Amino acid sequence: MPQITVEYSAQLAERFDRRAFALALHAEASALIDSTLSSFKTRFHRLDEVVIGAGAETDAMVHVDLAILPGRSPETKQKLGQTALDLLVDHLGDAGGLSTQATVKVRDLEGGHYHKHVLQ
Template sequence: MPHITVDYDKPLHDSFDRRRFALELHSLAAETVDGITVESCKTRFRCVDEVVIADGEPGQALVHVDFAILPGRTTETKTALSRAVLELVRAHTADVPGTVVHASVDVVDLGAAYTKHVGGGTSGHQ
């Protein structure tokens, strides 16, 4: 926890430094929400091959962040996190030439049935 999924439009693939974004995002989350640590953050990225925005004019791209956290945080905390993440997205996509980036963030509670396992395995070497 948290589980973060970032969907981004294919035109951003070469200009969006996803690793740097994730590392900054993890620090931001730990600073913004009590109980979140950098070590607990997990971010995955999905490049979306096709996105149609409004009337389909070229030069537009999409970034959407789903941020799932354990329940119990106030609406104010979730709003502060959402706004901070949105600003981070904007900072990381501001220099895409000729592209208007439509960015959004949704902070939600993980479900009551959420469970996880963190464990090791064997290296496969004898």
């Protein structure tokens, strides 16, 4: 926990500093939700085909799904979502002629129990 998934349009691959975004998000969110830094995991999925609105080639998107263990207040989730969005915008770089929609969803990990084991 937390499990973070980031989907992004392929045309953002060169502009979006994904590693720096993940490291900044891990550091900020760790303090906000009182979770150890080593517990954060972020996966990136490049989307080669995305259709937004009328389908203009200059439209792009990035969506962050931030799943955390239940028990955080709505205010904490709101602050976490806004922090993630601010960091995302900071790490997207120059728009380069693209109209880019950046979105974040904060949710509780659902269904069953979360299990973890670290091998060393």
